[in-house]
Amino acid sequence: MKVLLVSANTESINLPTFPLGLACVAQATLKAGHEVECLDLIGVKQPDALLKKTMGAFKPGVIGISVRNIDDQNIAGPRFLLQQAKQVVAACKEFSGAPVVVGGAGYSLFPQKALDYLEADIGIQGEGEEAFPLLLDHMKKGLLFSHLPGLYLYGSGSCEGNRRFTRDLDRFPLPNPKILSTAAYEGEDFYIPVQTRRGCPMKCSYCSTEIIEGRFIRKRSPEVVVRSLARWVDAGFRRFQFVDNTFNLPPSYAEALCDLLAESSCPIAWRCILYPGNLKESLVAAMAKAGCREVSLGFESGCDEMLKEMNKHFRAQDVRDASRMLSDHNISPMGFLMLGGPGETQRSVEESLAFVHDLNLDALKITIGVRIYPYTALAKIAVEEGLIAPDDDLLFPRFYLERGLEDWLRKTVEERIKENRAWMM
Ligand code: B12
Numbered sequence: 272m273k274v275l276l277v278s279a280n281t282e283s284i285n286l287p288t289f290p291l292g293l294a295c296v297a298q299a300t301l302k303a304g305h306e307v308e309c310l311d312l313i314g315v316k317q318p319d320a321l322l323k324k325t326m327g328a329f330k331p332g333v334i335g336i337s338v339r340n341i342d343d344q345n346i347a348g349p350r351f352l353l354q355q356a357k358q359v360v361a362a363c364k365e366f367s368g369a370p371v372v373v374g375g376a377g378y379s380l381f382p383q384k385a386l387d388y389l390e391a392d393i394g395i396q397g398e399g400e401e402a403f404p405l406l407l408d409h410m411k412k413g414l415l416f417s418h419l420p421g422l423y424l425y426g427s428g429s430c431e432g433n434r435r436f437t438r439d440l441d442r443f444p445l446p447n448p449k450i451l452s453t454a455a456y457e458g459e460d461f462y463i464p465v466q467t468r469r470g471c472p473m474k475c476s477y478c479s480t481e482i483i484e485g486r487f488i489r490k491r492s493p494e495v496v497v498r499s500l501a502r503w504v505d506a507g508f509r510r511f512q513f514v515d516n517t518f519n520l521p522p523s524y525a526e527a528l529c530d531l532l533a534e535s536s537c538p539i540a541w542r543c544i545l546y547p548g549n550l551k552e553s554l555v556a557a558m559a560k561a562g563c564r565e566v567s568l569g570f571e572s573g574c575d576e577m578l579k580e581m582n583k584h585f586r587a588q589d590v591r592d593a594s595r596m597l598s599d600h601n602i603s604p605m606g607f608l609m610l611g612g613p614g615e616t617q618r619s620v621e622e623s624l625a626f627v628h629d630l631n632l633d634a635l636k637i638t639i640g641v642r643i644y645p646y647t648a649l650a651k652i653a654v655e656e657g658l659i660a661p662d663d664d665l666l667f668p669r670f671y672l673e674r675g676l677e678d679w680l681r682k683t684v685e686e687r688i689k690e691n692r693a694w695m696m
Pocket residue numbers: 280282283284285286287288289291292293295296335336337338339340341342343344345372373374375376377379380395397398399400403462463464466479480483484512514515516
C-alpha cells in the first residue's frame with residue numbers, strides 16, 4: 272500500500288525533537304513491504320499547502336499521523352498542542368479520501384478522548400511497529416480489523432487495555448539515517464535521538480510512562496544499538512541523545528552497552544537521563560569512556576520526605592553522590608525540580624532550593640505544579656482531595672499545586688532564578 276506518515280509536531284519547546292517514533296514506524300512499514308513517504312512538519316510555514324501538494328503527488332492509500340504532544344505542561348498558561356494535530360488531521364481529510372490513523376506518545380495517553388477530539392478514523396495506542404503494519408495488512412486484504420491490539424475506531428467506543436508491548440525489541444528495525452531528513456534540526460543543539468529500552472517499573476507517583484511504554488523494561492541488544500549508531504556515524508552524525516526514561520536501568524545492561532560502545536571506538540558524544548538511585552561509579556566511568564558528556568538527573572526534589580511522596584527510590588544524598596561522580600568523570604550534570612506536589616510545604620521547597628544550590632549543576636530546570644495524568648497515584652490523590660472530578664479524562668491539562676503555596680512559590684522561584692544564571696523555569 273502507499274502510506275504517508277506525517278509528524279504533526281511543530282513545537283521547539285526545550286528543543287525541536289526529531290520524530291524518532293514516526294521514523295520507527297516508517298522503518299517497520301517499509302520492512303513489511305509498503306511504499307512509504309514521510310512528512311515532518313517541523314519548521315514548515317504552510318503545512319496545509321505542503322500536505323495538499325504531497326497528497327496530490329503521492330496519492331496515499333493510508334495516512335498515519337504521529338501525535339507527540341498534548342500540551343506544554345505549563346501551569347502558568349498551558350498551551351493545548353493537540354489543536355495543531357487536529358488541523359493536520361482536518362487537512363489530510365480535506366485533500367485525501369484515505370483513512371487517517373493516529374498514534375504516538377501523546378495520543379497513547381488518551382487514546383479514546385484524543386481520537387474523539389482529533390476526528391481521525393483510527394487510533395493505535397502504544398508502539399506502532401507491529402500494530403500499524405498489521406492494520407495495513409488487514410486493510411489490504413479487506414479483513415475486519417476492529418479487534419487488533421491497541422486499536423480505537425472513531426465513534427465506536429473503546430477497547431482500552433488491549434494494547435500489546437513486544438518482549439523482543441530487536442524484532443523492530445531501528446531507523447535508518449535516510450528514513451527522514453534531519454535538515455530542519457541541524458545546528459548547535461541537535462542530537463540524534465536513540466532508544467535502547469522501553470518500559471519503566473519505577474512508578475513515580477506522577478509519571479505517565481507506564482501507560483505509554485508499559486512497566487516491564489524491554490531492551491534492544493547492545494550489539495544492535497551499536498551497529499545502528501555506527502550507521503549514523505557513517506552518515507556524518509556525531510551527537511546522540513538516549514531518550515530512554517532511565518539510561519541506568521538495569522545497570523548491568525547500561526554498563527554492557529557502554530563497554531561495547533567504547534570498544535567500537537565510534538567517535539560520538541552523547542547525553543542521557545539517569546535515575547539517581549543506586550548509581551555505581553563503575554557505570555559512570557564506563558559512560559564517560561563511551562562518550563557521555565551530559566546527563567539529566569531526574570530527581571525532582573531535594574527533600575527526602577518529598578522524594579518519598581513521589582515514590583522515588585532514592586534519597587537526596589544519592590543525588591549528591593551521583594552529581595559528584597558525574598563531575599569527577601567530566602560529565603556535565605543537569606537537574607530538574609518539580610515543586611508543589613502533594614505534601615510540599617514552604618520548608619520542603621526551601622530545602623530543595625538549598626539542595627540544588629549546593630549541587631553545582633550546569634543547568635537546572637524548575638517546574639511549578641505537576642501535570643496530572645490518568646491512572647497515576649497523583650490522579651488518585653487529586654480525586655480524593657476534590658481537585659478533579661473522578662470522571663475528568665484529563666485530556667485538557669489539569670495540574671496539582673499544593674494549596675496555599677501558589678503565589679509564594681512562584682515569587683520565590685522567580686527570585687532564586689534571578690540569582691542563579693544556570694537555573695530556568
Ligand atoms: C525523551 C523525551 C523528551 C526529550 C526529547 C529529546 C529528543 N531529542 O527527542 C526532551 C527532554 C527534549 C523532551 C521535551 C519535551 N517533552 Co518529552 N518526552 C520524552 C520521552 C521520555 C520519550 C520520547 C521518545 O523519544 N520516545 C521514543 C519513541 C521511539 O517513541 P514514541 O515517540 O512514543 O513512538 C512510538 C509510539 O508512540 C508509536 N507511534 C509514534 N508515532 C506514531 C504514528 C502512528 C501512525 C502510529 C500508529 C504509532 C506511532 O510507535 C512508536 C514506536 O514504537 C516521552 C515519554 C515517553 N516515555 O514516551 C516524553 C513526552 C513525549 N514529552 C512530553 C512533553 C510534554 C514534552 C515537552 C512539551 C516538555 C516541556 N515543556 O519542555 C517538550 C516538548 C518538546 C518538543 N519540541 O516537542 C510528554 C507529551 C505528553 C503531553 N503532555 O503533551 C511525554 C509523553 C512525557 C509525559 N509527560 O508524559 N521530551
